[in-house]
Amino acid sequence: xxxxxMEFDVVIVGGGPSGLACAxxxxxxxxxxxxxxxxxVLEKGSEVGAHILSGAVLExxxxxxxxxxxxxxxxxxNTPVTDDRFLFLTETRAVRLPTPPxxxxxxxxxxxxxxxxxxxxxQAEAAGVDIYPGFAASEVLYHxxxxxxxxxxxxxxxxxxxxxxxxxxxxxxxxxxxxxFAEGCRGSLTKTLFERFRLRDGVEPQVYGLGIKELWExxxxxxxxxxxxxxxxxxxxxxxxxxxxxxHLEDNLVVIGFVVGLNYTNPYLSPFEEMQRFKTHPAIRxxxxxxxxxxxGARAISAGGxxxxxxxxxPGGLLIGDxxxxxxxxxxxxxxxxxxxxxxxxxxxxxxxxxxxEPGKEAVDYxxxxxxxxxxDELYRVRNIKxxxxxxxxxxxxYSALDSYVFRGKAPWTLHHHPDHESLKPAAQCKEIVYPxxxxxxxxxxxxxxxxxxxxxxxDQPCHLTLKDDTVPTRLNLAVYAGPEQRYCPAGVxxxxxxxxxxxxxxxxxxxxxxxxxxxxxxxxxINWVTPEGGGGPxxxxx
Amino acid sequence: MKILVAVKRAIDYNVKARPKxxxxxxxxxxxxxxxxxxxxxxxxxxxxxxxxxxAGEIVAVSxxxxxxxxxLRTAMAMGADRGILVQTxxxxxxxxxxxxxKALVDKEQPGLVILGKQAIDDDSNQTGxxxxxxxxxxxxxxxxxxxxxxxxxxxxxxxxxxxxTLTVKLPLVVTADLRxxxxxxxxxxxxxxxxxxxxxxxxxxxxxxxxxPRIKLVKVSEPPARAGGVKVADVNELVAKLRNEAKVx
Numbered sequence: 001x002x003x004x005x006m007e008f009d010v011v012i013v014g015g016g017p018s019g020l021a022c023a024x025x026x027x028x029x030x031x032x033x034x035x036x037x038x039x040x041v042l043e044k045g046s047e048v049g050a051h052i053l054s055g056a057v058l059e060x061x062x063x064x065x066x067x068x069x070x071x072x073x074x075x076x077x078n079t080p081v082t083d084d085r086f087l088f089l090t091e092t093r094a095v096r097l098p099t100p101p102x103x104x105x106x107x108x109x110x111x112x113x114x115x116x117x118x119x120x121x122x123q124a125e126a127a128g129v130d131i132y133p134g135f136a137a138s139e140v141l142y143h144x145x146x147x148x149x150x151x152x153x154x155x156x157x158x159x160x161x162x163x164x165x166x167x168x169x170x171x172x173x174x175x176x177x178x179x180x181f182a183e184g185c186r187g188s189l190t191k192t193l194f195e196r197f198r199l200r201d202g203v204e205p206q207v208y209g210l211g212i213k214e215l216w217e218x219x220x221x222x223x224x225x226x227x228x229x230x231x232x233x234x235x236x237x238x239x240x241x242x243x244x245x246x247x248h249l250e251d252n253l254v255v256i257g258f259v260v261g262l263n264y265t266n267p268y269l270s271p272f273e274e275m276q277r278f279k280t281h282p283a284i285r286x287x288x289x290x291x292x293x294x295x296x297g298a299r300a301i302s303a304g305g306x307x308x309x310x311x312x313x314x315p316g317g318l319l320i321g322d323x324x325x326x327x328x329x330x331x332x333x334x335x336x337x338x339x340x341x342x343x344x345x346x347x348x349x350x351x352x353x354x355x356x357x358e359p360g361k362e363a364v365d366y367x368x369x370x371x372x373x374x375x376x377d378e379l380y381r382v383r384n385i386k387x388x389x390x391x392x393x394x395x396x397x398x399y400s401a402l403d404s405y406v407f408r409g410k411a412p413w414t415l416h417h418h419p420d421h422e423s424l425k426p427a428a429q430c431k432e433i434v435y436p437x438x439x440x441x442x443x444x445x446x447x448x449x450x451x452x453x454x455x456x457x458x459x460d461q462p463c464h465l466t467l468k469d470d471t472v473p474t475r476l477n478l479a480v481y482a483g484p485e486q487r488y489c490p491a492g493v494x495x496x497x498x499x500x501x502x503x504x505x506x507x508x509x510x511x512x513x514x515x516x517x518x519x520x521x522x523x524x525x526x527i528n529w530v531t532p533e534g535g536g537g538p539x540x541x542x543x
Numbered sequence: 544m545k546i547l548v549a550v551k552r553a554i555d556y557n558v559k560a561r562p563k564x565x566x567x568x569x570x571x572x573x574x575x576x577x578x579x580x581x582x583x584x585x586x587x588x589x590x591x592x593x594x595x596x597x598a599g600e601i602v603a604v605s606x607x608x609x610x611x612x613x614x615l616r617t618a619m620a621m622g623a624d625r626g627i628l629v630q631t632x633x634x635x636x637x638x639x640x641x642x643x644x645k646a647l648v649d650k651e652q653p654g655l656v657i658l659g660k661q662a663i664d665d666d667s668n669q670t671g672x673x674x675x676x677x678x679x680x681x682x683x684x685x686x687x688x689x690x691x692x693x694x695x696x697x698x699x700x701x702x703x704x705x706x707x708t709l710t711v712k713l714p715l716v717v718t719a720d721l722r723x724x725x726x727x728x729x730x731x732x733x734x735x736x737x738x739x740x741x742x743x744x745x746x747x748x749x750x751x752x753x754x755x756p757r758i759k760l761v762k763v764s765e766p767p768a769r770a771g772g773v774k775v776a777d778v779n780e781l782v783a784k785l786r787n788e789a790k791v792x
Contacts, residue, residue: 006732046555047575115573132731156728169728217564251572252564294561454575456557539557539575 003152003173008040008130010349011150011176013137013189015043016052017113017335018321019182020120021066022342027127028066029350037353039129040174041121042153044136044514046535048121051514053213053299053543054113054335055245055257057081057105057228061374062339073123076115079249081105082226087283089233094283101404102330102382105228110249112542113335136531140189140196141173147360148316150175151189154531159460177359178349179317182342185302186516187323188530199310199319205419206304206325207386209241210517212275212490213257213298214449215542218291223252230332231284235277238393240264241386244278245332246287253294253542254287259332261303261389262420262488262521266430270487271517272298273435276443280436288442296444296452297540298490298515303329306383307414312367316360320345328378330385330400340375381409387417424523427482446492453513454539455491457532463509464532465493465518472526473505481523488521513538544654544691544713546589546598548623549644550582550605552614553664560664562763569664569763578614581659583621584719587726588689589657590622597691598655600624604647606640608632612742620729620737628744631754639747639754641673646750648678653714655696660685660718671718681711685720 010026012019023039030037045051058077063070070077084106086099121131138154150173157168181190185208194200229246236242241261248254258275279285302308302325309326312319320326320341327334348366370376384403389396403411438444457464467473477483478496483505485494491511496503514537519529554560555575563570578586592598603618605611606629615626629643648656661668675682683689683698687706690697696715700707701722747754775781785792 004730004732006735046557046577049573050575112573118573130735132734134729135731153731167725167727169730172731174731452559454555454558539555541558541574542572 003170005173005175008038008174008176009353010037010039010178010180011174012039012041012180012182013151014182014184014187014321014323015041015045015048015121015131015133016117016182016184016321016338017120018338018342019180020048020117020124020342021062021339022180022182022320022346023124023129024066024120024127025343025346026350027124027129029346031127035354037350040176041124041129041131042135042137042151042174043131043133044531044534045133045537046539047118047133048131049114049118050133050539051537052114052117053211053297053540055213055247055255055332056111056113056335057108057247057333058111058113058116059108059333059336062336062343066339066343067123075119077109077111079110079226081108081110081228083224083228085227085229087229087231089231089281089283091234092282094231094281100330100400102328102385103230103332110226110228110247112249114540114543116335134535136534137189138171138531140192141175143316143360145360146315148179148314149359150179154534156533158462160462162462165460175359177353177357177361178363180345180349181317181319181323182321183323185300185322186519188519190319190323193314193317193319194310197311197314199312199314203310204304204307204417206302206308207417207420208262208300208520209259209303210262210271210298210300210488210490210515211257211259212271213255213296213543214293215295216254216256216288216291216293217252218254218287219289220252222287222289222291223254224248225250232393234281235274236260240269241389242274246284254291256284259301262300262517263418263423265423265425266433267424267427267481267484268430268433268487270433270435272446272449272487272490276438277435279442285442293444293452295541295543296449297538297543298513298517300516300520301334302327303386304417305329305386306379308417309379313362313364315362318345318349318363318366326375326379328382330382337375337379340373341370344369344373344375383409384411384413384415387415390415420520421523421525424481424484426480446490450491450511450513453491454541455511455513455537456539457510457512457536459510461533463507464530465507465509465512466528466530468526468528472524474503476524477522478503485518485522485527488517490515490517494518544598545600545602545651546592547644547648547651547653547656548582548585548589548601548603548618549640549656549658549670550586550603550614550618551579551659551662552576552605552607552611553579553662556580556663562765566762566764568760576610578617579659579662579664581661581663581719581721583726584721584723585657585659586618586621586623587724588717588719591724592689592691593622602627602651602653604629604644606631606635606643615742616734616737617729619740619742620734621727622733625740626742628742629747629750630744631747633754634756635754636756636758637667637669638673638757639752640670641677642752643747643750643754644670644674645677646752655691655713655715655717657717657719660720671716675716678716680714680716682716682718683709683711684718686717687720687722689717689723
């Protein structure tokens with residue numbers, strides 16, 4: 001099929017902190033040196049920020065470098081962190097622990113990363129970047145020599161059965177000299193690049209966490225502007241990696257979130273219900289007395305750290321931000337590193353195009369430049385913290401203290417990871433977990449939660465949660481693992497229903513919040529998440 | 544024949560509207576906004592008339608803050624030829640919008656004005672009718688089909704129990720109902736082209752229109768929570784409950 005094509009110097013896939021920082025830096029360099037450089041950002045959300053979900057405590061280091069005058073330009077960094085707490089929870093008690101050095105937040109800001117991205121998008125547009133929200137890059141395009149030529153946006157108006165509907169509009173090809181993949185954690189195109197260019201050879205597998213977040217408007221007397229609380233312990237058992245975050249930001253808003261390591265072993269575990277149960281802890285629930293829940297969402301994050309960073313360049317393109325796994329896990333922060341990688345990539349691309357202004361070249365200088373920045377050193381020093389949790393909470397805490405205080409991150413060894421999809425034990429070997437029923441005030445069910453994510457997908461389109469083998473859900477997942485997808489999915493997409501006496505998997509793709517957990521955790525990697533029609537997915541406000 | 548299409552920037556139809564905690568309005572801070580879906584249908588109809596050779600230039604108009612430029616750019620990316628923003632940060636109620644549109648109609652002299660039948664934020668369903676009244680033009684509201692003839696137009700409307708067909712003299716005001724058409728997807732190159740199409744900005748004062756609100760908003764609140772259902776044992780209990788508790792019989 002013939003598709004129309006547009007030409008750019010640089011095409012960036014994804015309008016998050018890394019992609020936008022990259023776009024802005026490219027235009028800054030072009031302006032400084034008086035060069036013409038066309039930069040285009042594609043964003044699958046209906047607007048920039050619609051799919052952004054993060055804690056978030058933002059470390060402004062990269063932003064200071066990108067735009068030192070961000071305050072004058074009205075960046076929505078309004079709430080400096082004033083109070084850092086770190087708690088260990090048992091079922092009924094909370095013990096305050098010394099805040100680990102990686103989690104000190106002096107000088108950082110509590111923000112809505114979605115709003116920061118909305119603001120970055122305005123800055124980018126003012127700098128001459130073309131941003132196209134509502135268009136999903138669904139396919140990588142290649143030159144005959146195998147180098148990346150660009151991407152194609154998905155078709156619009158295809159019916160469920162794949163046929164062309166009355167308003168069918170074919171996708172567009174976007175060709176670029178360099179294509180930057182900034183898809184965020186577990187990018188669907190990045191996944192294909194990993195395979196095609198063997199980018200993960202010789203590095204540890206990537207591992208992930210699933211973060212579930214709610215935004216609440218609380219009573220003014222329960223609100224402590226600038227307070228940051230993190231917890232470990234209950235409701236996770238000591239063998240399961242997980243913890244919570246709770247931040248008090250402006251306008252009486254409080255975010256509460258829970259992250260569960262996706263290497264959990266019991267298929268009965270439900271991250272969503274753990275999060276709901278967590279809110280009932282006596283040390284937590286007080287904040288939400290008389291409050292109302294405003295928004296809900298979920299997103300996977302990369303947790304592999306330094307040893308899981310893939311090769312980041314290939315002919316015609318490169319990876320930045322969390323799609324490359326550049327998140328600082330013990331800090332639970334990735335937006336400063338995402339931005340820094342985007343800016344560094346921009347500098348490498350700019351130099352490359354200045355020397356060889358043609359498509360299909362490899363920006364080999366990018367990783368070298370990155371290694372000489374604070375980002376690399378920062379990720380290297382904390383590389384052993386997350387994997388040590390494989391030993392359980394207490395040994396990991398002890399090891400982390402040793403690693404941070406004695407070795408200062410320079411221990412002469414590096415710990416290993418195991419892929420998350422291999423960690424589930426057969427249901428027969430595990431204890432079923434009975435979760436309390438939601439009360440509709442503090443705790444909720446999945447559907448009323450997904451409702452608050454404002455997610456929607458055009459109903460009549462091919463399902464974007466594809467199965468490689470559609471017998472696997474019943475034959476393997478249900479039979480052996482008691483259907484874990486109905487529990488790990490935070491949006492109620494997967495449901496086992498009985499039809500004509502047989503159990504079948506039903507996929508409610510319309511509910512999907514694009515967190516990518518199914519693509520990560522499905523035991524036989526049978527689920528492949530692909531982009532739905534552009535503009536579909538959540539519409540997060542202030543997340 | 545020139546067509547004027549009015550487009551409103553409204554809360555996106557996917558977003559769950561939430562009243563502000565002080566009840567002074569709906570919380571729109573950082574909420575996704577987009578073109579009112581009925582106005583999208585209006586724009587689509589104008590483009591289809593143009594493509595069918597029934598219309599010349601299409602002028603999209605919006606009233607509101609600077610951010611409405613985005614909405615006009617969307618209309619132009621769909622196919623409108625140029626845009627006019629009547630820029631104001633003040634509240635504008637349907638009567639004020641109708642007066643502003645009338646002033647623009649006087650200036651632009653279109654043969655047809657198409658609007659959405661109502662905006663999904665305030666559901667007023669007044670602007671089109673008021674505009675027709677102010678202009679002294681005919682109106683075809685809730686249009687499900689529009690055919691332009693020689694000096695007249697035929698407008699089909701879905702009414703209770705069937706389809707009503709009106710023949711109305713041009714110039715005319717049409718308000719678009721849901722089934723008039725299905726708006727097209729905006730194409731990437733057209734978004735780029737739309738950035739270069741002319742967009743004029745005027746103020747209500749330029750048009751000599753007083754937009755002072757005539758209606759006072761008292762309070763915006765959430766609908767009461769739905770009480771759970773109960774199971775009744777028999778008809779007698781049902782009747783008793785309907786009579787004594789629900790008080791409906």
